[in-house]
Amino acid sequence: MRLIIREDPDAASAYIAKYIIDRIKAFAPTPEHPFVLGLPTGSSPVKIYKILVEKYKAGEISFENVVTFNMDEYIGIPREHPESYHTFMYKHFFSHVNVHPRNIHILNGNAPDLEAECVAYEASIKAHGGIDLFLGGIGPDGHIAFNEPGSSLASRTRVKTLAYDTILANSRFFGNDLEKVPKMALTVGVQTVLEAREVVIIITGAHKALALQRCIEGGVNHMWTLSSLQLHPHPMIVVDEDATLELQVKTVKYFKSIEKVASSQGFEQILPSTVRTGPRKEPVEPVPEAKEEPSILSPQPVTSTLLAAPATEYPVRSHTPELVPDRMGSRITAY
Numbered sequence: 392m393r394l395i396i397r398e399d400p401d402a403a404s405a406y407i408a409k410y411i412i413d414r415i416k417a418f419a420p421t422p423e424h425p426f427v428l429g430l431p432t433g434s435s436p437v438k439i440y441k442i443l444v445e446k447y448k449a450g451e452i453s454f455e456n457v458v459t460f461n462m463d464e465y466i467g468i469p470r471e472h473p474e475s476y477h478t479f480m481y482k483h484f485f486s487h488v489n490v491h492p493r494n495i496h497i498l499n500g501n502a503p504d505l506e507a508e509c510v511a512y513e514a515s516i517k518a519h520g521g522i523d524l525f526l527g528g529i530g531p532d533g534h535i536a537f538n539e540p541g542s543s544l545a546s547r548t549r550v551k552t553l554a555y556d557t558i559l560a561n562s563r564f565f566g567n568d569l570e571k572v573p574k575m576a577l578t579v580g581v582q583t584v585l586e587a588r589e590v591v592i593i594i595t596g597a598h599k600a601l602a603l604q605r606c607i608e609g610g611v612n613h614m615w616t617l618s619s620l621q622l623h624p625h626p627m628i629v630v631d632e633d634a635t636l637e638l639q640v641k642t643v644k645y646f647k648s649i650e651k652v653a654s655s656q657g658f659e660q661i662l663p664s665t666v667r668t669g670p671r672k673e674p675v676e677p678v679p680e681a682k683e684e685p686s687i688l689s690p691q692p693v694t695s696t697l698l699a700a701p702a703t704e705y706p707v708r709s710h711t712p713e714l715v716p717d718r719m720g721s722r723i724t725a726y
């Protein structure tokens with residue numbers, strides 16, 4: 392586990408934006424070998440998207456060969472709704488960068504068969520070779536995506552009923568009217584996140600300090616689903632000072648000191664020359680061409696993921712390192 396502590400949300404966001412850009416560049420994605428990026432919504436990543444857009448416009452990064460999978464989407468509101476996660480993603484990111492519409496994947500909370508939508512989503516992730524880097528935020532109760540307290544740590548993409556705390560927290564986007572907040576959502580599972588080769592989480596604000604403490608200093612616990620990251624080989628949590636308020640002083644000092652020592656020793660987080668030396672987990676299977684539906688959100692149509700492989704063909708995937716070689720190849724990290 393790496394914990395990166397920065398002064399404020401802006402500095403934490405800048406750190407992550409730079410990290411993502413460095414990772415994509417080091418990967419050198421091509422159409423045949425795209426970088427697969429998992430993405431969140433929420434207020435926490437907004438600044439990250441802003442920086443990524445700025446860097447794209449400055450010519451410092453291209454998303455041409457980046458495939459995206461979003462974490463979650465509400466059920467029961469139209470995707471053109473101002474608070475749908477489709478709207479959020481186009482507003483903050485997709486409409487401003489060169490991600491190809493066919494490379495954008497967002498769960499369809501209005502799919503006629505929600506179970507099939509979830510199965511197809513997992514199949515589509517698999518067909519793209521898995522997620523290289525999953526960016527995420529958390530709720531104040533420590534949930535990741537919409538994996539609410541009590542979610543199975545083995546969960547996969549599915550329909551989820553939202554916890555009251557989440558409905559309350561998200562009501563700020565719905566005029567503080569609890570009745571208007573959708574009560575259900577589609578979400579990737581904890582296991583879906585854990586299968587990404589890297590997971591990067593942004594946590595800012597004192598209201599998330601308890602969740603951070605439980606997830607870092609407590610044990611793995613399904614009541615704080617972010618704590619499952621302790622089982623991941625390459626997790627990184629980037630926080631602001633406020634989010635550390637519930638941590639022990641020695642925990643904060645420890646993580647600060649190892650970052651300092653590592654950089655003073657000249658360790659890079661990643662050695663670009665070693666990236667992509669590993670084999671792909673499996674050949675990229677062609678994903679059935681999705682129908683492009685007109686969207687009022689953007690001139691770029693949204694791609695439906697409903698057309699992927701049928702449920703019966705979906706194999707349960709193991710993620711033990713022995714069975715799934717790391718496509719990134721060997722890495723040297725200082726932590």
Ligand SMILES: N[C@@H]1[C@@H](O)[C@H](O)[C@@H](COP(=O)(O)O)O[C@@H]1O
Nearest residue numbers: 431433434435528529530536537
């Ligand atoms: N499903 C999303 C989560 O993915 C997100 O992490 C959380 C926190 O949002 P915010 O960053 O606004 O606190 O909101 C929702 O619950």
